[in-house]
Amino acid sequence: MSLLEIDDLAVTYTRGESSVAAVDGVSLQVDAGEALGVVGESGCGKTTLGLAVPGLLPGNARVSGGQVRLDGRDLVGLGERELNAVRWTTAAFVFQGAMNSLNPVHRVERQIAEPILAHEPGTSRAEALDRVRSLLEQVGVAPARSRSYPHEFSGGMRQRVMIAMALACRPKLLIADEPTTALDVVSQAQVLDVFDTLRRRHRQALVLISHDLAAIARTCERVVVMYAGVVVESGPTAILTPGLGEASHPYTRALIRSRPSLRGPRILADALPGHPPDLALPMVGCRFADRCPVAIDICRTVVPPTVTIAEGHSAACHLVSEAVS
Amino acid sequence: MTAADKVLEVRSLHVEFPVRGSHHPRRVVRAVDGVSFDVARSEILALVGESGCGKTTIAQAVMRLVEITSGQIVSSGSDLASLKGRELRRARRQFQMIFQDPFSSLDPRKTVYDTVVEPLVIHGVGADEADRRRRVLEALDFAHLRPAERLADRYPHELSGGQRQRVAIACAVVLEPALVVADEPVSMLDVSAQAGILRLMLDLRDRLGVSYLFITHDLSVAWVLADRIAVVYLGRIVEIGPVADLVSAPAHPYTRALLAAADEASAASRSARTLRGETPSAVDIPAGCRFRPRCPLYSELGEPEVCQTDDPALSSVAAQSGRQVACHFSEENP
């Protein structure tokens, strides 16, 4: 059994009369010790997916179908108090811009110790602070700096402090939503290194949500590509790196092509034309068809089935299913 | 390159900010600490570095958005650093800027048309309202905001991030400037929108002959876009040169570290090469070479004394044209 199993999950936002399925039937699994990347453009539903797991959806959103099982326990429909326990001890969440949510007037050690003291009653303050220091070490911040205030850290360091906080109660799964987006290359690399170390040394399971293909390619084993609320392709991260593997879905290919690479030739890729579809409108056929450079007639009328290309690699595309069959 | 081909010459630019709340009146942040470079007509020069290295301050100084402590910003024979008031406003027509955040750089209460026509109104360009309208629609079409007629009446919140950035670009080029300063113009956009914006910027260069000073932390973006790259560290250019040479054979250890961090395919050895530590504060710039505390080469070479005492100047690399590096041991390529 996997650590995290999401089965046919749907999340619906309501505003006034209209409702929009931001996540529309997504299934995925994460095993213990595994790192899964979720990639897609903004608005594709990847953040909503991440928020749905620890029950952090905003007030106007609700799970309208499917199941989320974490460590054998069904999370959909749990009460706020039960979810709160799950949030720190089983699935911890680091969101985009988390580094700006540190309280400027408290030392970082106090802020990291807070969840430990709250969720593990019986822990003494000294024990908690000890653990804070080892957590900081894990994320590559000198333990001696535990008595600093957030403003004494750079953005990259604050983000690593947030990761340390998320790890405070030894969660089985860490969900990180765009943890590197606001950082520069070097800080990004340092944060990604932290994830590597956590996985190598502590077998920390990770869901990395990002629009940055490079970050996912270097950190995760498997990737799920989302478009307009659905999964269009999933497979080993090798498919993201030209030369190592090959992506099958035209959308994944377009994403890979649009990213300049230092290894690649000095030419600028063609931009993907158009915009993702308006999810409030009814969907007919493949959601990517309007922007797809290789779409054929059937794409606009029939929802493409998800077909397996190889062990652990599947895509939802009519052209792929034709090629496979 | 003759003087006539240059649209911008920056000479020993210094920008210092007082440290707020400091009791020492002379404690300053040396955000830009002696920077010189040129931009030729139709050239794209990328300034690359970590956040806090001073690259954005250089851009703002060129645009005269921050107070310049000393130095010259020469364009078509006159020193912009010394201009004031009306003359400065007039000179601004030649230089335009594109900002990182397309969400907050447009006025939420103005339509696309009102935003793009504003520079024309400010500088009194265009014979009449009809002429201005024609120019605005042309600029919008140019920026692939099509159909221009319809998009002109939209408000920023009705546009995607990529479209907003296109509006900002249309706004910058409607005056046909000589130089566009672009400060991380794609870093807040989706990957698929990024390529479109970069392509548009290249198009504008090819069609209008506009030059760019392109600020980015992302070497791979600089790699596909720029003609030359200047690597900025702690307020100083530590290496500058043609993009292909600089990427294939980086001479400064900091450039090598940046390349390693940006190269997604070097996964196997990446941990060893990730730059350790943080950029020191621009208040206390280390003595000698400013990169010394983080320099892998410095420790590999057994901590040579010259790195502790002498601040390396930017000097030409042997046998490579237009390539300059500020390192005592640039020839020691590991």
Next chain:
Amino acid sequence: MSSPVPGTPSVPEGSAYDLSEPVRMRARWLRALWADRLGRSGLLLLGIVLMLVLVGPILFPFHPTSFGASSASILQGPSSRHWLGTDELGRDILRQTLVGGRISLLVGVSATLIAIVLGAGLGLASGYFAGWRDAVIMRVTDFFLVLPTLPLIVALAALFGQSLVITSLVIGLTSWPQTARIVRSQVLSLRERPLVQRVRSLGATDARIIGSHLLPNLLPLIFANLVLVLAGAVLAEASLSFLGLGDPVHVSWGTMLHFAFSSGAMGVGAWWYVLPPGLGIVALVMGFSLLGHSLERILSPRSREAS
């Protein structure tokens, strides 16, 4: 890419867009006001008072010289002829109250306009130009802020005489500092926005930056503040007039209270003389305060981000 999903957290990508969406803004304000309990109470309260004060005198005109015929007609309690009784001169209280509200409102509004123009202007100049101009303006503001306003108003009114114009001026000239401070702090943050930097680098003059970009973005804030200043101004007018420093010819609610007090109406228990203007003042001040606080909440960037 803008997300088609309303409220998806991934939409703003780390951007701060507090002051946005001008088109549907007005309708949205009103809807938000109505949805807020405070805002709705304020709107209802003000609506009732305004209706009474604006339409009332047309239906029930007041004749200041229609004194009572005999001593039997003065300070009479409510009756079928005088619904709210009569004053010490035998005049109808209901009619007087309806007209008095107009005077209270008139002084309140004109004083507020003076205060807002002064406060917003000085706040803008102070925040935008910074440096020594900022320092000077802010010291003057601080000076006015710590002055005990009521005694000052009393002194000024005593010095310059009693007329609606003087009252409005005196209240207006002492009510601006709060506005100046609020506007200044908002300008300080707007000034550093990429928007202002971008327009400045286009070569725009200060006048254009302020008039065309800063001011329109400040208007919601100024409007919310205006409503609060109005509440204060109405109250200040009532206090002044109650102390006998109002215009004796144009009787406001405060002046009515003053006469009620000085004629000894309070002593003989003529509640019908005191209650109508008193309640009028309370309703007006409360209405404006509720509305102002509700507006402040709806328009403040922080609360909007959270919503």
